[in-house]
Amino acid sequence: xxxxxQELRNKIDDADKRLVSLIAERxxxxxxxxxxxxxxxxxVYDPAREASMLAxxxxxxxxxxxxxxxxxxVLRRIMRESYNSESREDFKCVNPxxxxxxxxxxxxxxxxxxxxxxxxxxxxxxxLSRRNxxxxxxxxxxxxxxxxxxxxxxxxxxxxxxxKMMPENAVLADITSVKTGPLETMLRxxxxxxxxxxxxxxxxxxxxxxxxxxxCGGRMPEKYSWVIExxxxxxxxxxxxxxxxxxxxxxxxxxLRHFTTFAYGVNLMSERYDVARLVNLSSPVYRLExxxxxxxxxxxxxxxxxxxxxxxxxxxxIRRYADAVQKCLKLIEKGDxxxxxxxxxxTREYFGEYAQKFMEESRRLLAxxxxxxxxxxEGGAK
Amino acid sequence: xxxxxQELRNKIDDADKRLVSLIAERxxxxxxxxxxxxxxxxxVYDPAREASMLAxxxxxxxxxxxxxxxxxxVLRRIMRESYNSESREDFKCVNPxxxxxxxxxxxxxxxxxxxxxxxxxxxxxxxLSRRNxxxxxxxxxxxxxxxxxxxxxxxxxxxxxxxKMMPENAVLADITSVKTGPLETMLRxxxxxxxxxxxxxxxxxxxxxxxxxxxCGGRMPEKYSWVIExxxxxxxxxxxxxxxxxxxxxxxxxxLRHFTTFAYGVNLMSERYDVARLVNLSSPVYRLExxxxxxxxxxxxxxxxxxxxxxxxxxxxIRRYADAVQKCLKLIEKGDxxxxxxxxxxTREYFGEYAQKFMEESRRLLAxxxxxxxxxxEGGAK
Numbered sequence: 161x162x163x164x165x166q167e168l169r170n171k172i173d174d175a176d177k178r179l180v181s182l183i184a185e186r187x188x189x190x191x192x193x194x195x196x197x198x199x200x201x202x203x204v205y206d207p208a209r210e211a212s213m214l215a216x217x218x219x220x221x222x223x224x225x226x227x228x229x230x231x232x233x234v235l236r237r238i239m240r241e242s243y244n245s246e247s248r249e250d251f252k253c254v255n256p257x258x259x260x261x262x263x264x265x266x267x268x269x270x271x272x273x274x275x276x277x278x279x280x281x282x283x284x285x286x287x288l289s290r291r292n293x294x295x296x297x298x299x300x301x302x303x304x305x306x307x308x309x310x311x312x313x314x315x316x317x318x319x320x321x322x323x324k325m326m327p328e329n330a331v332l333a334d335i336t337s338v339k340t341g342p343l344e345t346m347l348r349x350x351x352x353x354x355x356x357x358x359x360x361x362x363x364x365x366x367x368x369x370x371x372x373x374x375x376c377g378g379r380m381p382e383k384y385s386w387v388i389e390x391x392x393x394x395x396x397x398x399x400x401x402x403x404x405x406x407x408x409x410x411x412x413x414x415x416l417r418h419f420t421t422f423a424y425g426v427n428l429m430s431e432r433y434d435v436a437r438l439v440n441l442s443s444p445v446y447r448l449e450x451x452x453x454x455x456x457x458x459x460x461x462x463x464x465x466x467x468x469x470x471x472x473x474x475x476x477x478i479r480r481y482a483d484a485v486q487k488c489l490k491l492i493e494k495g496d497x498x499x500x501x502x503x504x505x506x507t508r509e510y511f512g513e514y515a516q517k518f519m520e521e522s523r524r525l526l527a528x529x530x531x532x533x534x535x536x537x538e539g540g541a542k
Numbered sequence: 543x544x545x546x547x548q549e550l551r552n553k554i555d556d557a558d559k560r561l562v563s564l565i566a567e568r569x570x571x572x573x574x575x576x577x578x579x580x581x582x583x584x585x586v587y588d589p590a591r592e593a594s595m596l597a598x599x600x601x602x603x604x605x606x607x608x609x610x611x612x613x614x615x616v617l618r619r620i621m622r623e624s625y626n627s628e629s630r631e632d633f634k635c636v637n638p639x640x641x642x643x644x645x646x647x648x649x650x651x652x653x654x655x656x657x658x659x660x661x662x663x664x665x666x667x668x669x670l671s672r673r674n675x676x677x678x679x680x681x682x683x684x685x686x687x688x689x690x691x692x693x694x695x696x697x698x699x700x701x702x703x704x705x706k707m708m709p710e711n712a713v714l715a716d717i718t719s720v721k722t723g724p725l726e727t728m729l730r731x732x733x734x735x736x737x738x739x740x741x742x743x744x745x746x747x748x749x750x751x752x753x754x755x756x757x758c759g760g761r762m763p764e765k766y767s768w769v770i771e772x773x774x775x776x777x778x779x780x781x782x783x784x785x786x787x788x789x790x791x792x793x794x795x796x797x798l799r800h801f802t803t804f805a806y807g808v809n810l811m812s813e814r815y816d817v818a819r820l821v822n823l824s825s826p827v828y829r830l831e832x833x834x835x836x837x838x839x840x841x842x843x844x845x846x847x848x849x850x851x852x853x854x855x856x857x858x859x860i861r862r863y864a865d866a867v868q869k870c871l872k873l874i875e876k877g878d879x880x881x882x883x884x885x886x887x888x889t890r891e892y893f894g895e896y897a898q899k900f901m902e903e904s905r906r907l908l909a910x911x912x913x914x915x916x917x918x919x920e921g922g923a924k
Contacts, residue, residue: 427866484809518836
């Protein structure tokens, strides 16, 4: 290697070392902001500040002659790290007189997160489950908020048991992924404030910053509003929607989605396609596809069986999807290009502005996906 | 807002400004490396240097008490920018005596890229198409390399025409996405060196850095090896595979993939599900799913009709997928949880170590996908 190249590489290494210190400095500044915010009860996530800050940096990047997208992507990545670590701080308590918070099923992953965050916000929070059921009476009799976080099949039964032991004016909430049934059961069993919640994130999430929580109102919103406010302090986005609308959307988002992924994986397996070869020959788009299929099978089969088979509505949605596959297959068998293009354009119209928007967004994501350069490692180069 | 918070924010703004300069500095250093590399004929992409550099930065990050993943992700993002801009440089010419490079169909997006890169590497490179076909004889009669870059349906005819006009010892290559047919046609029509290539990337790629190019050998590799070496100088990863193996994989990677995406989109459209609501209620995984479906419909319907219906093999692959969907549907209709779990575990075994690997990789990608915080903008917060 030429000396010139070596000297340039030394300079790059030096710049990168300064980059490491600068990121460390920024993270520590943001951690201090987090502590001040928690103390003052300011929500962790501040979209307006974020947007104005990014706009300024983008302008500065253009002045420096570099792409604004680089600086935005880099800052978003560093900010994510900040959001992740901000959960370690303590949070303002919105309702210090709320009384005890009991998370039924609070030893599961999601339940534990709720217990942790309520504790970090200076509530008395306790997990209750089969393993400490002997304390149920003691924990529930003067509770201020009871959150049901048990598998969907046990939810009605647990609501029935718990509601008998808790005070009439306490808030009863559930966090199952279906909302109509649990909400009806809660309203029937408990005559006080009731709210259905659905946290739309996976079990490996460490805090609520920027996470979406669906809220289906039940009864006496003025009495459970502090729970919503508290989750906003944690950084959550709250999305209010009717239970039935939520459930229909979930049949697509969860039931159908998991079914198609399952069927696609089963088909690959039955055909014994060589996974390594598919990966090596993947375009970035297909690499993402096979990754999203394969990841399903690293997870709990019983959980997915439960989600897919949880309702009649799911079955209907899946059946109609299977019909659409048959219809599209017939079209391909006939080689009917004209009809294909018609259906394509009709679907484009249905997606409206989202088609183009998704195109742009996916371009960005596919670029990130290629950044990892795994292709090189996996033997693309021969 | 408290004065303390304001002061901290000023410090963050100051750190970010230094970040912008530092990134600009690094990009300019890497651009200089690019110029030195091009001059000396060193390949643009150097996986070993990249890996050792990242390992050092990760260690330094840990010493500074920050997550190694942050610095790696940030550096990969900045490096991507470098790769993108490095295409502007000029490249070493591997075979100065090669003679003229003619790209037939060289006014299309991919063809243009080849013409640009050969010119940047000091070859005489020309695009040929219907619009300047009157120059065909003149350009082809003493060409050193002819690359066919026309739609798949016209490929055999164009190969037939072009091969009659080019010298016997010139290299004939094609870059269509199917390999068996074009390779057979080239070998039949041209008795000199022949190679089939398939660049596995979309039309918006600006240069070859880290991109995958499939290579299916035809005849006289010693005479076309300079073409492969030249593409490596541009940064490409070359993957050697037999044409038939490539084509079977492509029936899955392109034919089946585009079919399932098409059918899924058509199903959403027929059911008139509210796209905005699906987006607002999406988990990160589903957001990615609907994005990858919607993006298809922003593209050219005729192109997708052509890809899906391009071969009998595709139809067979799609038919067997549709059968798998029916089989899985029956299982769900029966509520046969036991059989579901069996198939699930069998598929997990089929994916082998990839299931877990995909899980980890997708986690990283889903985090990036959430970084954008679009959820907030689109009305998640109410």
